[in-house]
Amino acid sequence: MNFLPIVHREMLAAARKPMTYYSRSLTGLVAFATGLGFVFAGYNRVMTAASAGQVAFGLLAVGAYVFLAAQAMLLTCDCVSLEKREGTLGLLFLTDLNGFDIVAGKLAAQVSRSAYCLLAAFPAFGFCILLGGVGLGDLAVVTLGLLNTLFFFATLGVLISVCVWRERTAMGWGGLALLALGVLFPLLGMIAIPGLMPVPKFLLALIPAGALLALIPAAGISPAMSLLIPHALGWLFFGAASWLVRRSWIPAAKVLPPRPAHATRQARTPASVPTPWVSEPANPLLTTALLIIICTVGLAAALLGPRWMYAWAMPATILLLHSVLKYQAASQAGRMLAGKRRSGELEMLLTTPYDEDEILRGCFYELIRSLYWPTLFALGVDLTLVILGCWKPWFGAGLMWAFIVAVEVVWLLVNLYSLSWVGLFQGIKLGNPAKAAGRAIFNVVLLPWVLGICFAGLAAVLAPGNTGPEVVFPVAVIFVGSLTFCNFYFAGSAINELRDGFRPWAARS
């Protein structure tokens, strides 16, 4: 038998997917535009060359970190559990394959695209060295740190996937791990480095972001340790997943809990909406818990923290709350029809008197039900922070702050609407909840930023050294245009496809 046969097969399959090439080109383009923009800013004395290099380097590193961590976790957290639910994992064990082969294959399949994207973005880091302020050593640490991030979160995702059966549980644990280890820990580290909070610094060496934080001179973290420990943890997760995958495979009927009865909920829903048969029962407990944690930390920092923390805590709390809600909307919508399509339940449902409009209405009803209270809670927190912002005397333009929050709230509602439709469509199209959620988030939330960065880079090339309103205004107009374009185009397209082609999509095996 070949060495790592599944890895070989998955790499060949990935090489034939157009998305592998598109995503790589797009990432390279965004990184190139960002780097080029700062090169022009540096050489035209908008800022000093060294500071332009440092800012560009920091932006690229943080952007790549967020992208890699999120993509690795989203793509891997349901990859083995999906096989378990479909009953195909057992078939693999009828061959000579062992747990190591399967986990390595899954890892290679899910991670290869992200690794290619990272490779495509690396040349942009070279611009920063050209500008100065960044050394080759920094570049080496960040490169290894980013590769470590990819490996750490991908192996953790596979481990989660091996341990659970249901997609909702997998995505819930994946999201929680990402938020805790990928966002909250690094944020705590950034607060701890100036010595404002008594957080033991060795804890930062346990997470992959520690390598990036180690570049801050005041951090006092050893770059070698912050690279080695997360890498070792990644191999530990990999080993645990390889060992567990053979043992966790048991017939689904013995493990899956029975579907909860929906009789009480059906009594509350309109008679024409087939909610219980259409959708997974929504459980907003995890989202609510996350929202409460973020809101408590944010409010505590805003009320008790020093002045600089107050100014950062309020926008960060609002953005984090909204991001959790957006993720929840995309993942909930993505898994609503995906599993039903794969198992053929959707096709059977269409043989009943319910038509596609009623099924879609049922899905939307369920989505609104699951997001109603979390959204209200987030809006309540937004309102509290607006009042706090206007009340604090030094916060200057309170009205401006209220206006910005109002725009962000409107944008959240528009995004939730678009993500719901796009998630539903991608779910029925791809049949994979994690991929559906990822693609919905990319199309609706991330793509406008990609376009905005590209236009900003173009503006920096066309009007070098000019930061006046005559340059900022067109870029802002184009950015707003791309934001609205991506939201409404993809939402409208999803509505169109779902209403016209629901039956053909549902009938796909």
Added chain:
Amino acid sequence: MKPVLPSPAMPAPASVDRVRMIRRSIRCFAFGLAGAVPLFGLGTAFLALRLQRELARETGVPARAALMDGSAVVAFALMLMSLLYDQAGFALALGFLLCAVQGYLLLRQYRRTEPADWNPARHLVYWGAALARTGLILSATIILAGVWAAIRDN
């Protein structure tokens, strides 16, 4: 045994789902209405035009978009030229003229073409397309004017 005469070919099944067609026409109008808003309606304007093309293909209307697209390209080239010569008013006038020309061409197409399959909501498709094109022209004019202002002041 080979038959002497060729067997008569079965007529192609011309089953058009009229309910679906009417719904798509109404959706085209709704998208076009939203697309008439400059900048914010860019996405839905493209969707309305896509739906119009698909409906035309479904109902057997010959596609005659070349004249409209050609006039748009010529008008935008003229607009760009006039902006380069600091004639912003002329560019704006060209934008309005282009809207009128596109509206006239659509009206002419609506009156002169007869679809192979009857679509009772055909007028809505044309209204949607007209609104979407208006929105696209306005958005393009605003973006062009913004870019021109940036280049001129630099």
